[in-house]
Amino acid sequence: MSLIKFNRRFPMFDAMFPEILDTDRLFNEDLVLKDNWVPAINVKENKNDFEIEVAAPGFSKKDFEVTITDEILTISAENKNLKEEKEKDYSRKEFYYNSFKRSFTLPKVIDFKKKIDAKYENGVLKIHLEKLDVLKNEEHKKVIEIN
Template sequence: MADLPARRGGSMLGAPRGWDPFERMQELLGFDLGRMLGPQGTREGGFVPDFEVKETQDAFIFKADVPGVEEKDLEITLAENRLTISGKREEERRDEGDRYYAYERNYGSFSRTFTLPRGVNADNVQADFKSGVLNVRIPKKSEEQPKRIKVGGSERSEKAKA
């Protein structure tokens, strides 16, 4: 039986204390795993609104929290089966003489694209913007909505016996 390597520096496999395997992997592969797992369209230090996407029986509903964004700075496009919502939040003017104790708000442009399933009614899309929340409703085509089929086998079998 082979001997296992001795633990040195308080970590397994002889790695020095404080060594982070994820940090090393990111260094070797040349990318930041944390940024890859973030929301689509993020930029470091940029503005990325939160979205809620849901499907109802007759529509797809998209809601985005976009406080501080002007309606004129929003753009919504639907091409083929791809919905793109873009916009920007302008940075407020800062005076040189002002002293900031915290400056944590994000500004900049954003763009999010969502791929929709087939069967949406692109001619009847509705969008409204109220209190910093954007709502986009994309109805489904009526032929794509599920149809309930009534089972009538018991009545037919009774009539067939008579």
């Protein structure tokens, strides 16, 4: 939904050109967000841990920052490249810039005292989070009696 609604003076144009005049679509779809890339993320919960995979090809390990603040996991990366080619009478420079930031609220079962592993291989960042030992061995299921 757009923040500003326009007063339509010619409603017949709305019917004839709905996609052009629809400001909601204009600002929420590819026209503005075309360069805003967000990587695909898989989250897998196992009995003893969580595994998070971030598909982010084209980055290197030094481009990433993974932090946990107040039980919020933030994964961000920034990649800047400058390519310069010089030939006889001209010079050409090409800039490449790519970044993203994703945040997730972690469940209370994460053991923050244990080492949290992160590894970047073949374009995929893998983060490993251990569960609390107390919760690993217990089944947390409560059966509620229906009266």
